[in-house]
Amino acid sequence: MVSFLSRLDNIAKRLAVWLDERLGWRGVWEAIFLRKLPKVNWAYTLGSAALFVALLQMVTGILLTIYYVPTPDYAYDTVQFITHDVNAGWLIRGLHHYGASALILLSVLHMARVVIYGSYKFPREVTWLSGVFLLLVTFGFGFTGYLLPWDQKAYWATTVGTSIVGITPGIGDWLLRVLRGGQQLSEVSLARFYGVHVWFLPASLLLLMIIHMYLVIRNGISEIPHKDDQI
């Protein structure tokens, strides 16, 4: 048994070497997971926590598209179907539903940590800026996703939410019609909210996440400021 395991271990090691010679994965692995860190505290894990929830949202969101249909005649029914008829549908939808709130919460806490520890300063201004856009994209996900169950709450919350845009001076009415795809909330609104939720925003999120994490790895994470630090 022991010799079998050690043989298996040997094969795995040789395979790892073989792959590394061709892919250089070890360098990537070390850059991401074995990089040098200053001594920090648990508040510094909030970004990773947000990343984890974002990945979970991607997985559960992709799964939901298997049954969800974004038209007024079936949107509500398909959500009910997912919740009550599909195996573990309640779990997948529940994870996506609560994950949305968790992601906003974690992102804001992560942002607060960055402010409190002054991590947004040189040389991390661009990291901060990409984070701001990430937060905006996350809000966009929340806003568009809220309409998709197409129940009374979704319908009226989005009616109210979109009409806020309408008070923009001058172009407010036009903006409102662009957002809703017409004067009223309709099947056009639902379809475009869905399209934005599953295509536009994920594409933006992915791009921003790559930039954000590249910068985090490139610049390293900031030390906890000390009271004797020169300002």
Next chain:
Amino acid sequence: MNDDNRLSRRGFLSLATFSLGGLISLIVGIPAISYIVSPARKKVEEINFIPLGAADRVTVGEPTLFRTKITQRAGWIIDERELSYYVLTENNREFVALSNICTHLGCRVRWVADEEKFFCPCHNGVFDKNGAVVSGPPPRPLDRYEVKEENGQLFVAFG
């Protein structure tokens, strides 16, 4: 890394991380597979008896047309279909239902009492009282379905 065979701090933490990650993957992954394959779990429904109507509507020896509706649901759409059967009995005890769909190309056949035959309007298919082909292009007799009677009501086997 650990010569004395004890787990180092680094070793412990990476083991814990991978175990936790694996556990979370399983917690999401197993329900995800079940979720995806979920519709396959439903087999084609077994034979159900659907109500046709009162048994005393049927005249002995004369095929009588019954219409009924069936609702089917594959996912989130409730589909209502209208079905028609000619019910035939020779003794008011044993009943049989004949499909009114011509076996040639699916037109609806009609019972003509004077001639004691079913006629298909499309290509002149003709069937006798029991559904057997008399003349025309139909390749086989009209489909027959089991009928049962309960408390004066007729039910036809569907499935």
